[in-house]
Amino acid sequence: MKKFLSKYVLNLANLFFVLTILCFLLPSRYAAEMRGGLKSPLAFAVVLVAVEILFLSQLANSKKARAVKDVTASVHIFLFAWEFIVSRLNLLPYIFVPAPENVFDIFVSDxxxxxxxxxxxxxxxxxxxxxxxxxxxxxxxxxxxxxxxxxxxxxxxxxxxxxxxxxxxxxxxxxxxxxxxxxxxxxxxxxxxxxxxxxxxxxxxxxxxxxxxxxxxxxxxxxxxxxxxxxxxxxxxxxxxxxxxxxxxxxxxxxxxxxxxxxxxxxxxxxxxxxxxxxxxxxxxxxxxxxxxxxxxxxxxxxxxxxxxx
Missing domain, CATH: 1.10.3720.10 (MetI-like)
Structure with a gap:
């Protein structure tokens, strides 16, 4: 059980995956004056879950486990920073750096x-x-x-x-x-x-x-x-x-x-x-x-x- 937890659960990739999901519960300061505001996080959440499923499926290969963890952790850290800094804190100009919810919603609407x-x-x-x-x-x-x-x-x-x-x-x-x-x-x-x-x-x-x-x-x-x-x-x-x-x-x-x-x-x-x-x-x-x-x-x-x- 301990080995299973250390391999599949307790790692940096999963930590930032959970943190990004939890960001959706925080109040957003994304610019209210932007036309359309902040889109639904559904498309972004689907991407996060897809990355996580792919990550867990690749962990079975012990030879690639470390590399897979490092790559996935890098992806989740980037997505977390993007979500937290832009969608939640609104620290960057929304015109040039749009929220991830809005970007991934494009794949649904367009x-x-x-x-x-x-x-x-x-x-x-x-x-x-x-x-x-x-x-x-x-x-x-x-x-x-x-x-x-x-x-x-x-x-x-x-x-x-x-x-x-x-x-x-x-x-x-x-x-x-x-x-x-x-x-x-x-x-x-x-x-x-x-x-x-x-x-x-x-x-x-x-x-x-x-x-x-x-x-x-x-x-x-x-x-x-x-x-x-x-x-x-x-x-x-x-x-x-x-x-x-x-x-x-x-x-x-x-x-x-x-x-x-x-x-x-x-x-x-x-x-x-x-x-x-x-x-x-x-x-x-x-x-x-x-x-x-x-x-x-x-x-x-x-x-x-x-x-x-x-």
Whole structure:
């Protein structure tokens, strides 16, 4: 019983979870002159409970228990400080730092617009990510397999990869006939060069004796590429996906803020244009949530699809 209490109950994460819930019982000094005032804490409470349930479900893994406690404690401390300082004491300007109740209530009142923007952004991100990764892996493997091609192409790719995609994003959005094509181009270029160089380098990591054995067996070059080199490096490609995902989302968000009429970045831009910082913060939180979920999905897929590592 003592072990159960120390593991699941008596910890910093649970303490601040309870303190945040208790804050709802305190009188609020949130600015009465704000239109709409303080919203219902229901949506915020649902988020708190969801975080707590996820936290408790992860504690069963003893290897990750300490890290899970530390991360969850940090989240609950932040939410408690936000609730206590803003919603209860009203110590910060409510226009720029809205109450958490008001921010999370946006997901209830504006859920349809947020979902439409989510699906619009995901369509572009997944398409651009797939095209850039597949083409860079195949072309990078081809170049890395031939030393002469490597010496000729690698310096050029290295020079091009140093130019951040955010620099030329406004130009691409301007010259492309449609925003969708512009977004795909921006996402593609933001990922391609780095992934292309990674594929060249990864090809060099394949043990020479494996390639030699394949040649002795008289395997064709495409077979060596797609049955030996690329599967051998698959863990490296998957490990790089979270970085590519973050890069693609960042560039797409900038592109949407420049010329889109829907999407997660567009939602934040419009909210900022109308000085609706409550919606803007809700949009930023939603983008962070989406990136986190996609990264977790990538790690889960890696465990099920790739049974080897090095």
């Amino acid at each position: 859920w349809r617009t947020i979902l439409i923007g989510f699906f619009s952004s995901m369509e572009l991100i997944l398409a651009g990510l797939f095209l850039s990764v597949v083409s860079s892996v195949i072309l990078g493997t081809l170049v890395g397999y031939n030393k002469r091609l490597t010496n000729a192409v690698y310096p050029i790719a290295k020079a091009l990869s140093t130019v951040p995609a955010l620099i030329y994003t406004p130009y691409i959005v301007l010259i492309m006939p449609t925003f969708k094509l512009a977004s795909l181009t921006v996402i593609f270029l933001s990922i391609f060069w780095g992934s292309f160089m990674g594929a060249i380098n990864n090809t060099a990591f394949v043990e020479k004796k494996i390639i030699s054995a394949a040649k002795v067996l008289n395997l064709s070059t495409p077979t060596i590429f797609f049955r030996i080199i690329i599967p051998f490096n698959l863990p490296r490609y998957i490990n790089a996906l979270p970085i590519h995902l973050a890069t693609s989302l960042m560039t797409l968000t900038v592109a949407e803020m420049l010329g889109a009429d829907t999407g997660m970045g567009y939602y934040v831009r419009v909210s900022l244009n109308y000085a609706n910082y409550t919606k803007a913060i809700a949009g930023i939180i939603f983008i962070g949530f989406v990136v986190t979920v996609l990264n977790i999905a990538i790690q889960k897929a890696k465990k099920h699809l790739v049974k080897w590592n090095y």
